[in-house]
Amino acid sequence: GITACCACRRLLRLSLVGAACRAEITHRAISSRSGGPRGIFSIARSEQKLKRKRNKRNRGGRRICLNPVTGTSPSQRAELREKRPGRIKGDILIDLSTGxxxxxxxxxxxxxKDITILEFNESCLKDLQKWLNKETDTYDWAHASKIVAELKESSESWEGDEDDLRRRIKRILKYDFTKGNPTDPVILQKADCVIVLGVLAHISKDLDVYCNNLKKLSSLLKLGGRLLIIGGFHASYYTVAKQKYHILNFSEQDLRAALCSSGFAVERLESKDSRIRDDTVYYHHIFMVSAVKNIEI
Structure with a gap:
């Protein structure tokens, strides 16, 4: 199969927790279509951060040359261009994310080569299908595509990247973790990689349910497949239209124990202090964990 690059992991982290994106949970944006996805790529917030970075100087007193779009330094961009073989191998990806x-x-x-997107709610499923079909009445992700293209310093256009992604998305399905087969009646081929952004803590009322949901994810993965989860530690709430909703509050130790009991071995876990200081969502740290399925549960 296609071998992923180490740069992919770094790009994912930068696109989620770097200057371009704070990985804020996007439920407020989902409920407010007129303003676009405010929670993910806040242009104003990115510009403020870039201004702060431009005012910093290195120890020698010279101004650091930052990319005007991404805010990354030359050394960071060189690191992103590395093409060493990575640990994620295979052709099939399943995505289960918020919004x-x-x-x-x-x-x-x-x-x-083969990407399946799973959605919990019908409106999100329909919006993604509209994006896939290039319909106008849907979210415009051009700002995100441009930022990632700058981070990768790709020779391809961001429009070309979006079209390539569309070609690789083979299906968008509704899932329900209360069913034995979450995608019933569709039976999916087991994936080489499953990526989860935010949603697990929203649909799990306690750690027992979180563990059960991890086992459902395990059922979607091949033995030896990789699970990537992005979420928040010590979360309190997220807000939609000034109404606060549940996010599961758990720690790094809780996450490690849950993954272990669900048949996963944690290979890498990174966390970063949250800098979000608004009423959209609250958590102490954002994390990304890479875990390998080593046992069939």
């Missing part, structure tokens, strides 16, 4: 989002797929989609 009708595609930005988190942009850095890694070229590693896979």
């Amino acid at each position: 009708p989002c595609i930005f988190h797929l942009l850095p890694i989609f070229k590693c896979f």
Whole structure:
């Protein structure tokens, strides 16, 4: 199969927690279509951060040359261009994420030939289908595509990347974790990689349910397949139209124990202090974990 690059992991982290994106949960954006996805790629917030970075100087007193779009330094961009073999191998990816989002797929989609997107709610499913069909009455992810293209310093246009992603998305399905087969009546081929952005903590009322949902994800993966989860530690709430909703509050130790009991071995876990200071969502740290399925549960 296609071998992923180490740069993909770094690009994913940068696109989620770097200057371009704070990985804010996007339910407020989902409920407010007129303003677009405010929670993910806040242009104003990105510009403020870029201004702060431009004012910083290195120890020698010289101004650091930052990319005007992404805010990355030359050394960071060189690191992103590395093409060493990665650990994610195979052709099949399943994505299970919060809202009708595609930005988190942009850095890694070229590693896979067959992508399935799972959605919990019908409106998100319909919005993604509209994006797939290039309809106008849907979210415009051009801003995200441009930022990721700059991070990758790709020779291809961002429009070309979006079209390539569309070709690789083979199906968009509704899922229900209360069923034995979450995608019933469709039976999916087991995936080489499953990526989850945010949604697990929203649909799990406690750690027992979280563990059960991890086991459902395990059923979608091949033995030896990889699970990538992006979420928040010590979360309190997220807000939609000034109404606060549940996010599961758990720690790194809780996550490690849940993954272990669900048949996964944690290979890498990174966390970063949250800098979000608004009423959209609250958590102490954002994390990304890479875990390998080593046991059939």
